[in-house]
Amino acid sequence: MSQEPILTARGLVKRYGRVTALDNADFDLYPGEILAVIGDNGAGKSSLIKAISGAVHPDEGEIRLNGEVIHFRSPMEARDAGIETVYQNLALSPALSIADNMFLGREIRKPGFLGQWFRMLDRPAMEKRAREKLTELGLMTIQNIGQAVETLSGGQRQGVAVARAAAFGSKVVIMDEPTAALGVKESRRVLELILDVKRRGLPIVLISHNMPHVFEVADRIHIHRLGRRLTVIDPKQYSMSDAVAFMTGAKPAPEQMVAA
Amino acid sequence: MSQEPILTARGLVKRYGRVTALDNADFDLYPGEILAVIGDNGAGKSSLIKAISGAVHPDEGEIRLNGEVIHFRSPMEARDAGIETVYQNLALSPALSIADNMFLGREIRKPGFLGQWFRMLDRPAMEKRAREKLTELGLMTIQNIGQAVETLSGGQRQGVAVARAAAFGSKVVIMDEPTAALGVKESRRVLELILDVKRRGLPIVLISHNMPHVFEVADRIHIHRLGRRLTVIDPKQYSMSDAVAFMTGAKPAPEQMVAA
Amino acid sequence: ADISACLITKTDTNPFFVKMKEGATAKANELGVQLKAYAGKIDGDNESQVAAIESCIADGAKGILLVPSDTKAIVDSVKKARDAGILVIALDTPLEPIDAADATFATDNFKAGELIGSWAKATLGDAAKDAKIAYMDLTPSQPTVDVLRDQGFMTGFGIDTKDVNKIGDEDDPRNVCHDVTNGNEEGGRKAMENCLQKDPGINVVYTINEPSAAGAYEALKSVGMESNVLIVSVDGGCPGVKNVEAGVIGATSQQYPLLMASMGIEAIKKFADTGEKPAPTEGKDFFDTGVTLVTDKPAEGVESIDTKDGLAKCWG
Amino acid sequence: MSDATAAGGKQPQEFEKVLSGSDTSVANFETQSRTPLETAQHFLHSNPAAVPLIVLLLSILGFGIAVGGKFFSAFTMTLILQQVAIVGIVGAAQTLVILTAGIDLSVGAIMVLSSVVMGQFTFRYGLPAPVAILCGFAVGGLCGWLNGALVAHMKLPPFIVTLGTWQIILAANFLYSANETIRSQDIDAQAPLLKIFGETFRLGGAVFTFGVIVMVLLVAVLWYILNHTAWGRHVYAVGDDPEAAKLSGVRVKGMLVQVYVLSGLICALAGWVLIGRLGSVSPTSGQFTNIESITAVVIGGISLFGGRGSILGMIFGALIVGVFSLGLRLIGTDPQWTYLLIGLLIIVAVAIDQWIRKVAG
Amino acid sequence: MSDATAAGGKQPQEFEKVLSGSDTSVANFETQSRTPLETAQHFLHSNPAAVPLIVLLLSILGFGIAVGGKFFSAFTMTLILQQVAIVGIVGAAQTLVILTAGIDLSVGAIMVLSSVVMGQFTFRYGLPAPVAILCGFAVGGLCGWLNGALVAHMKLPPFIVTLGTWQIILAANFLYSANETIRSQDIDAQAPLLKIFGETFRLGGAVFTFGVIVMVLLVAVLWYILNHTAWGRHVYAVGDDPEAAKLSGVRVKGMLVQVYVLSGLICALAGWVLIGRLGSVSPTSGQFTNIESITAVVIGGISLFGGRGSILGMIFGALIVGVFSLGLRLIGTDPQWTYLLIGLLIIVAVAIDQWIRKVAG
């Protein structure tokens, strides 16, 4: 594509005490694409997307959204800018209801007087919209939208998190290993959801250790190694074996990077 | 095989409040085999192996080890009987050292007077043996056996848990999704380790959502659905598609069970 | 040479002890004595006083002025100080036994109680026969001041005290309630409320000191009973005397903490200079710093001064 | 460049294709017919303030029977409310903090310092009472801000922070006040506004103080805020899982600071009410208010781990303690029996709560 | 029956075969040359008792300079030890409980009740002193067992359990003792064994009580047990992550009960030492011992979340408080300044600790 990237990062550095989790990492995401990020455990994938989504502050480096330099001080600001993230640990509040969780930080208030002066929440509206989102995404049947998230199974929880991101992302959706704990059936549904979001025109970042899944859905694959971007490959030009070989250091990475 | 099963369970029931996690589940493990357990999220796989390893007490049902009925009141007793388990959440103490973790509950005391009267731990001996185990299993290079487990990467942690089970299991080794969070390389090492343990003559129970891995190493596959054993299949006679179809209810399970 | 002395009070929050400290400090400056002051965290806090005594020993003090919180439990520590050659004077509250200290400078607390007891009895006249009395006592451990004033009041009122060393063993039906106040406003209010519940007909309230009397008064006021009840107290601080003037308190037994403090410092100075120890008042086992009943409604047969005189002699 | 597996690109793996036929019904573990016991448990489980309310009603009933008619009098009932007012107000502050998984040992100290500031600013510096009262609130808010900043920005455990500030604030209170008590008559004469919450009015036999009214209003307003505004839901989210709250868009640090500041302001309000209750400004009051407020919160079924419970539970908890204390006095037991029974009550209340959670799953 | 993918059985997937050639070196993030600051941080990080030890030495030095030579005298130094003995012993009990991620608010009450039992059983029932002392230990152990059983078996939060038992035990103490103090003279005459820990012996200018010796021995023994026996490691494991400890073979419930019982027995020991220190048996003592012992533990760098810290840190923490208290008293500051400074100390000590953890990563 000849388009400009929607989201870029250059020279990101993040240190945790003596550990350097990000070591001059770069990143590019183009409009409408599914970009997979793969790498060994501890390569720095989660740190990368946390830096991009405002969950941690990089020690060095620059992030641009649509060409403009941004400095998110909190995940809230990234969300306000249209970047939605499914974190590896889901980030749901166990004791709050499904609807409360989906709307946390972007609650709907009652119209008119009550909402404006008494800042009263519009529970029915939020529950209705939450139910719609879940149904629309065809993800699962949840009987009671008011039930606490802690009463859901692991798969259902992952579903809520994914649905929240898919429903509210207006510019970018990022998913960190959204299928790690899921079974065959549940994983497939998440993949379908990802393709769905793409069809709506949003670019997606997918972190995953599952090579067949990555090669099935990704338009480009960002290979992360030792805290930095090693290379970006086109899944149609390289095999899974190649990708694994690059990512584990079994083969040197190709010199030229694939411009998307 | 015409042998007697080493570990059996009949009619296990376990309820959590209104949820029935195990609903009359059966289970058989034969000597020297790798038995895979597969099933949807929430099917009750973890509950099953927790019941077998003494981590939870089934409400009903009977468990036999080598034909004798057993009632483990704690994981400790299961371990004393030679059953070692890698739980889904690893069960490592973050602030304790690798050596302390490996020997937790089976510490080695100093020989002679100090050990007998003052119950003094033999730190050097434990560290030496821990290092040996980790090296012998060829799993990874850990510089400092005295470092706290919390300073290890996710993969290294899983490695310590697996090594502990492999090293101490004398009758049975159980692993609950030991590769869920692991990368391609790290998962492969765990599979090799499993084959290694089998070569030492121990039977292994492997819970996994990764079909290719399951079909690669399993001798028999126990399919769990809605809290009970649906069927047991021989991976040489059924395809992955069949297994997935049974486990998700897409196809009815074959009538006759495969005696191993 | 430089003589150093210690003042250890029950708390440093009761105005009585605040004044005592001021008086002692002034006297110490005058005589060139170095004074360090210590206090417990709450009334009844014995451990802080033990630690304070030890500090004084370590500090090489010549004398200690002590207002003991727990009059029995502190005795051993006092002995240690005396063994170290320090003069220990109990102020306000005698030790048990009283001769555990080298000297005691105090109000005659039994008499203080007796005065307000007799006054209440005389004021009530015939009604005294079926009075309903509530006692706002000090702390559960019943230190000497607590017992002396409480039992003194009963004696003055004509109630059989049974064991005069023990509060609460009486069987006179006029005693309807005993509760502890820790000698402060909050405790006074709570204790009074509790007693009111037991018997809303209470018409005489004995209080261990003026802070607790103030609290008890608020409780009475909140249920509109303040004018039906006779409150008596001990202390005679300026706020207390004003309360007598305003009719909040019927009568109070005035004590003289500044005198206790200044005499105490003088005694220590003298002991340091000459080795001589202070002597008790004739016929008593302690030095009596005096007590005077203050009321604007004098009663027959009970000697008293009015609030104008009381205000002239009050202490802060 | 490409091998066999690469051919699989853009295609699900073979074994995943069968999924289209998989069972789409959702497993329903729920037993259809519920026994009355189960229904009750479910109700109790979903209404966290119900258990303390029931305990409260039962204890009123119990003492009513044991003590007789006098216990049911409007007089007794309102006296309980009066005795509970301070703990109820401070308990509201404590509830906010505990809902965020914190704990505030300094509440009593903040309350007393604020009341001393209100008094001394009026009498020592001659400020008009309303100004002095505002200064008292400012000091309360400031103490709360200090706690909040240490907890949120320095990431210190709330127990430790407030253990420290408790001692600091209390000592500051004694040093500043020079332990002077301000007398009731002086307040009446010069600044009756300080005592406004001690004013009473009657409704039949019942005597209410303004302090009681303000407690009830405060709890009602906080209940509304906690349950019907975004800010309130964020308080729960922060206590439930701060990391999750942060990642899903709650400004956790800001929330924590706000909660502690609000708690400080409420303690200042309690300080004002305290002046009304004692009639005077006494720097020695409130020594046990922290423990009493935590007790009310705990008996009220609010989890010390944060994120669970209702502020209504706290007020029922405070009333239960009030009913027990007064009831036992009326029966005529030694006050020590009250402490003993309240100790038992704490354990029993929490055990019941735990049991309901467990059985209701 | 078998399709394309089944052919892969017993074979790794294609893309996994390349792994044989993968990089086998282990990523080494560690910067090779450490600056002296980093080395210091690392040292402090791996020796949890080092920070309080350094603070202790600095504060002794500071007060030595401020107070003058008298502060360094053997007499003063040993006096601090004497004053710290009770808090140090109770702090050892508190340390055990806090290491298991618990907290014990009832320690002071157990201590006092045990001392009262030792005294009253001797004087009220005329039992021989050794028997009465054993009874005191039995009562202490029983109280601990009650706490432990409620925490381990009923799964109630330790804060709530001990908030309850604190009140229960204290009230039982007052009811049983009838608030009677047993006087020093009587103990000397009839049962001097009760006061044995108050006995002193001299070494030059230093004055040691047996109470001090027993505190030092107790801490040394517990240090050995916690660090060099399996039981001790299990205490840490339980506090670190009880679920993990249970699954990896620690009898968590049993351990918890044992820890609380041991804590109760240590409190009983403290009760015995208390008789020696006060000379008498006083049922009103120990009101602040719970807060004081928690303060020592916290300043000693032991985590309130369990599993981290050294019992040596606790004793240094207790000594720091002792040095501050005595030092400030000898300087002659208002006692309120002492409380204020100790409050500051708590916060600063924990902030430093947190900072070291953070920077040392």
Ligand SMILES: Nc1ncnc2c1ncn2[C@@H]1O[C@H](COP(=O)(O)OP(=O)(O)OP(=O)(O)O)[C@@H](O)[C@H]1O
């Ligand atoms: N909060 C933290 N504190 C200290 N070290 C951290 C922290 N977060 C990450 N790290 C370290 O940074 C490195 C990169 O971690 P990161 O989570 O980004 O890896 P990852 O590629 O997402 O791994 P995985 O595939 O296992 O999720 C690891 O060595 C990890 O231990």
Ligand SMILES: Nc1ncnc2c1ncn2[C@@H]1O[C@H](COP(=O)(O)OP(=O)(O)OP(=O)(O)O)[C@@H](O)[C@H]1O
């Ligand atoms: N401690 C618990 N309390 C309540 N419900 C539980 C508990 N543990 C398991 N369950 C429920 O029991 C059912 C079976 O859970 P289990 O963990 O055994 O499933 P699983 O097959 O291991 O799933 P997964 O593949 O996601 O690990 C689920 O519905 C789960 O929600």
Ligand SMILES: OC[C@H]1O[C@](O)(CO)[C@@H](O)[C@@H]1O
């Ligand atoms: O708290 C009791 C103390 O209060 C006083 O009456 C002063 O108010 C003292 O004489 C007494 O010791």
Ligand SMILES: [Mg+2]
């Ligand atoms: Mg990650």
Ligand SMILES: [Mg+2]
């Ligand atoms: Mg599982």
